[in-house]
Amino acid sequence: MRPNALLHPALSLLLTATLVAQSAPPPLAGTALPPASAMPLPYDRGSAAVWQGLQKLRTRASLLTVNAHPDDEDGAMMAYEARGKGVDASLFVLTRGEGGQNVMSGDYWDQLGLVRTQELLASTGYEGIHLYFGRFADYGFSKTLEEAHKQWGHETVLRDAVRIVRILRPMVVTSSFNGNFADGHGQHQVSGEMAQEVFNAAADPNMFPEQIKEGLLPWKVQKVYARVPFARVTEKGIFDYATTRWEPVVFHNYVNTTDIKTLPSVTVQVPVGDYSYVLANNYSAIAREGLAQQRSQNGGIGPALPAPQNSAYHLWATRATTSMPEKESDFFEGIDTTLPAIADYLPAAERNPWQQQLIRLATTVADAGTHFDPADPGKVVP
Structure with missing residues (x-):
């Protein structure tokens, strides 16, 4: 039996897969099932997965975090x-973190870099x-900013940071560190x-013009935290x-x-302890599950309560045109992250028809979100 060739291609593929599954012989005795690691995580x-897909459909918000090594990341925030x-x-x-410690095996340097890559x-x-990696060698515990510049080259690191920003075009850039x-x-x-330095450099067409020739146009990050x-x-x-050594309390703004x-003030509090009833966990705990995969540095880590x-x-820097409060509700305050705002990339004379279509799309997405029921996710199909 073959599916009708006139069916929609997706439906035809589904029917074919169903028929193959029905006609496939049972697994031989003792045949191992796919390991759990081959399956998507329960959160996906x-x-x-449906709920998160709806969340992503309703926003164009984007964020890039820049760090030095695997396990530097604020996983709960992300x-x-x-x-x-x-x-x-x-x-x-x-x-790749190849200059770190290893409490799990005798792998060091390049071998440890491979281990930490897979862990991350x-x-x-x-x-x-x-996830994206740079090309710089973790040469071990470094003493100062100047020493790291001598090893890596300030301009070389900035060039690669600007490149990734011009490729990904994030609205917001963050880091776990302040350069202090x-x-x-x-x-x-x-x-x-x-x-911080990519805020100005990525937007400047005179910075790394070879990237411009490759088609990586300048990009204006809206905020840096x-x-x-x-x-x-x-x-x-x-x-x-x-x-x-004891050092003076001075934090430099590189923008x-x-x-x-003084210590930098708190502008945004990201509520990483919030509980998601759909994910059946809080975000800090989800991140700790991920961090537990990075065993080479600490042997693993327990769950978050x-x-x-x-x-x-x-x-540290913003291009938001509106007056920003001292305390912000989130990273994207003052930035229009709605779908209709995508039309702003067009010349003013061409925006209106596209904006109207995007408004209709946003309305449909919002309606699907309103009808989402975790016990019956099929309600959002129409």
């Missing part, structure tokens, strides 16, 4: 943004984000510095664990080249 199946808010979230890691791939699957002594060591500081440091400030200043002589929890970020 069933009603949870899980909240990607899975909870539908943001198109990506992670750019400068190194598994980990980011839980967070629901895209409080970051822990030099490689961390470079990633925090780069997350960094995680508020955990450093303790005393009358001596901030203790730099890399150099074992406008000014300094603040359900509790209110926030991840605090400081705003």
Whole structure:
């Protein structure tokens, strides 16, 4: 029996697959089933996947995080943004972490870089984000920002950071680090510095013109944030664990080249402890499941207990034209992330017909979201 060739191609394929499944012989005794690792995560199946698909359909928000090594990431924040808010979230890691420790095996340097690459791939699957790696060698525990620049080259790192921004075109860039002594060591500081410097560099057509010739047009990031440091400030200043020296409390803004002589203030509190009834978990716990895959550095990590929890970020730069409050509700406050705003990329004379179609599309997506029922996800099919 063959499916009718006049059927819709997708339906024909479904019928063919069904017939093959019905006619396939039963597995031989002792045949192993596919391992659980070959299956999509529970968060990417069933009603949870439908709900997240609807979240992503209703927004054009995008975010890029820049860090130095695997396990530097704020996984809870990224899980909240990607899975909870539908943001198109990506992670750019400068190194493979080959200069780190290994408590699980005798693999070091290049072999450890392969291990940590696979660990981070598994980990980011839980967070629901895209992953990109840089080409820089993790040469071990670095002392200062200047040392890391000497090893990697400031312009070389900035060139690659600008390239990934011009490829992905994110609205918001974040980092776990601020480019300060409080970051822990030099490689961390470079990633925090780069997350800020791309704000101006990626938008400047005179920066790395070879990329422009390749078709990577300038891109204006709308906002740059960094995680508020955990450093303790005393009358001596901030203790730099890399150099074992006390340093003055000075945080440099690499966008406008000014300094603040206090800990960066909290602009946004990301509610990573929020519970999702559809995902049946809170975002911090989901991220901890991912971090548990990165065993080489710490042997694995336990689950997060359900509790209110926030991840605090400081705003370093913005292009938002509206007056921004001192405390923002989220990273995208002041940015139009709606679907109709996609028409703004067109010349003014051509926007209206496209905007009207996008408004109709947004209305349909909102209607599907209203009718979503996790116990009966098929209700959104129409």
